[in-house]
Amino acid sequence: MATLKDVAALAGISYTTVSHVLNNTRPVSEPVRRKVEAAIEQLAYVPSGVARSLKARATATIGLLLPNSINPYFAELARGIGDHCGRNGYCVILCNADDDAAKQRHYLRMLLEKRIDGLLLASAGPSQGTFDALPIPLVVLDREAPALASDVVCIDHEQGAWLATQHLLGLGHRRIACITGPANVNVANLRAAGYRRAMADYGCAVVPGWQVNSDFTSDGGYRAAGHLFGSVQPSAIFAANDMLGVGVLRAAAERGIRVPQQLSVIGFDDIELCRYVYPALSSVGQSIRQLGERAAAQLLGRISGEQAGPPQRLVVAPALIARESTAALAQP
Amino acid sequence: MATLKDVAALAGISYTTVSHVLNNTRPVSEPVRRKVEAAIEQLAYVPSGVARSLKARATATIGLLLPNSINPYFAELARGIGDHCGRNGYCVILCNADDDAAKQRHYLRMLLEKRIDGLLLASAGPSQGTFDALPIPLVVLDREAPALASDVVCIDHEQGAWLATQHLLGLGHRRIACITGPANVNVANLRAAGYRRAMADYGCAVVPGWQVNSDFTSDGGYRAAGHLFGSVQPSAIFAANDMLGVGVLRAAAERGIRVPQQLSVIGFDDIELCRYVYPALSSVGQSIRQLGERAAAQLLGRISGEQAGPPQRLVVAPALIARESTAALAQP
DNA sequence: TATTCACTCGCAAACGTTTGCCACCCCGCG
DNA sequence: CGCGGGGTGGCAAACGTTTGCGAGTGAATA
Structure with missing residues (x-):
């Protein structure tokens, strides 16, 4: 893969400037900008998020840890979360723990190594201290987590x-x-x-x-x-x-x-x-999707620092959706 | 977050050696190893996958691009893929393109920036050259992709x-x-x-x-x-x-x-x-999950270089699952 | 003419790892 | 006593970005 330096070399310019045209982070003269853009095009250059993340100490990625995915409920949740994150420039890494505590710890470790910016934890079983001192924002979904001092979003x-x-x-x-x-x-x-x-x-x-x-x-x-x-x-x-x-x-x-x-x-x-x-x-x-979006929004807020303060409990009020399976008691 | 250097400082040792005890990549004397491990424990150190990926030019992550997630079919597929990848130390970044070509390109760009090691593309609509010259292995799922010179795994x-x-x-x-x-x-x-x-x-x-x-x-x-x-x-x-x-x-x-x-x-x-x-x-x-696992296996094989050679078409034979909704024609 | 800007752009130091190369110590052998 | 070699462990250069600092142009101003 081409790098910033390759682009700079081809454009006959320092790679500092290339970086600046990429991010619009300082004025660059029109001719130089055009040369750089031509070089980028020609090399099919795509900046490395890895290097960027290393420098920025942020990955624009969150983790989603699900306990078990057999319930379609979680699929819908994941969709809502993924949508909201996608709209806001975040990626989500999805992990199914399959109700296995060891697997859950394994995935958590993996996510921490990947330096996710935040973690969404859906209704896990007894977490027994696994999530105690996380170095990143955590929001727990769907479950009341009395022991954890984290945000919670769930239904009543x-x-x-x-x-x-x-x-x-x-x-x-x-x-x-x-x-x-x-x-x-x-x-x-x-x-x-x-x-x-x-x-x-x-x-x-x-x-x-x-x-x-x-x-x-x-x-x-x-x-x-x-x-x-x-x-x-x-x-x-x-x-x-x-x-x-x-x-x-x-x-x-x-x-x-x-x-x-x-x-x-x-x-x-x-x-x-x-x-x-x-x-x-x-x-x-x-709406499960909305629940997911809400949780994602809360997490992203914490990550950006926009949301500060003590842990919040967002509990949404359920509504009745009457369909065909309920009817008045037949007179005996 | 603590770094390798922090650990080294606390253990009173060079960070080279810390790296070596982490990865078991060269013999380290018992006393030193113990000191290092103690320091790691004390600092709750977790190595940075970001830095590691930068050096290794690999992220142990694959992308999964779905066209639309309204069909539960894709949820099951994702599960199979996620499972197989998890077992093999890979993460999956999931993206729903919602049948939107622009969104699809947006996600692809994002994934490329994230430097995924491979891409799994599920049954997208007309791709019209979006996936032409990918710098990473690609396997297409579920759809015949005649135009693309990539592996395909699908059902007949x-x-x-x-x-x-x-x-x-x-x-x-x-x-x-x-x-x-x-x-x-x-x-x-x-x-x-x-x-x-x-x-x-x-x-x-x-x-x-x-x-x-x-x-x-x-x-x-x-x-x-x-x-x-x-x-x-x-x-x-x-x-x-x-x-x-x-x-x-x-x-x-x-x-x-x-x-x-x-x-x-x-x-x-x-x-x-x-x-x-x-x-x-x-x-x-x-089994949709198996189909997903198979596709993931193929992709991981390409990534590791174990699988080489020309594009393969893995088409699995469907089986009939007779349940309750079919029965012999009633005699008129 | 000398000074001050505004406008452009380059240098080099981080970010946190991995790893080739080298240095040191100590023991055994000739 | 000299030397080779196994056992340890440190130095520093990458990997590909971002960004503070500073340098070089002209032109406008005093």
Whole structure:
């Protein structure tokens, strides 16, 4: 690859000046500028971001560390982040940790070596001190990170769950089951709490067995729903994420349970998949892409120094998106 | 951030030696090594990949340029690529061009500045010379790139379409419609060609109107199917990609057309979404993640110089994945 | 004519690594 | 005693930029 010096030599000029015409960083006479530009063209010169980064101590690159990418939710998140960063001249390096703590540390190390300007951490499991004293801005996405003194942007999980459950209650349902995530992940517990609060608000006792833990996958939702159909026979199910909801839909369809006539189902997150299944899955959430963009904006703000001050918590309010999978309780 | 010199100063040793203990690149006495390691620990030193890359003229990073990310297909592809690269010590910088040629050039420029070691180009539109004289290895994914003298890894689109159509024909269907992509994208034409070849093999004339162009989106499939239902009333539909297929499923469901009893539907690509819809969508394809890994492997081979020689075409054979959306033609 | 600018441009020192080359010490051998 | 050589470790030159400092032109001004 051609370098600044090559261009300078070809143009018969010092490479300092070449640098200045490249960056418009000081006036250069027209003839010289033209010669330089011709040389650049001729050599197909592309400046080295590596050298530039070394000098500038900045890479215009951020890292995005995802815990597991099986959930389409993260794909949409990544899109929002990538878009915002691209628009602002930043690159993003994407790493899937696959729920593996060792892998996560490995990637973090890699990113630090690459001298990323900031890190976006999406809903990781127990981080156990991995992200304690990072030398770069960090914003945590989607998860509450009480231990970390970093910015957090996420949705109000508890409120969203309340909203979803309240939607079902408002439709007349009372036998409302809840399928939630693993008991050791915080988000799952918050959503379950929202469910229980809504039930309590309506004076509905949550019978043991109505709330079942699963794993945030479609298959988990499928199995959990099968179990519920055989026991508590709910008239509505709040699935603590959309993948679970999709699994519920399938379990119902296979048994000939008609949705929403005989069973209402609502999910959480409002991933695009909701619109593709039939019946389309009602859900609560906010534009995931916007969430990603917001997180990216926050991080970029920290990097530029524009955003200063103590850690912020940006929690966005969820909205109800009623689709085809929820309807009023049929009169018995 | 601490530098090599800081570590050296703290350890009371030259920074040359520090470098050597870091990389195990020449024997270092035990006491010195211990002192260095202690200093590294104490300063939380992380070597600068930027400086390293500048010296080594390599970044251990590849670029992944996607045309549009609305299709979940690309998310899966990215996952496979990211996995393979991660395992081999490479990072991936992901760029979504959103079907915008200017954006695509912008990203390419950015990636070149970042001095990526290789580029993975997924199924872009007409590239019109943008990728002509790249100074780095390039492998094109998913699309046949006749103009480019680069490696290509893709699936046999024509054969896959033949397989899908043949599956329907084997089930007794004759009134088989085909919904395909935009006429100006090569992949769409190849798939349409496979459809027609299969029809011809069975002596079925393709009546005008049986093949309709769409846009590879769920919505496009929905509209096209609606159109078909009102006119040719096929007993089976081959959708040239899974998103189209999902749209067909919805159009059928809304009209009370039962799949597969009254209508068989088959897609192409075998994205994960196929398994989530009900009825699960039959499809043809090969593990998308593996396709991605394969492409990444090819690129990494070119980068390391292990793979030399003329451009290769790796085309993988598609397989039929029969699910719930296809069944034998009901006897009238 | 001497001084002061405005306008252009070049020199060279960073940025943080890797690595070829060389220097030193000490031991064993002739 | 002289010398070779293994075992250690330091010097300094790259890698390709950015940028502070300064130098050289003319022309305008005093």
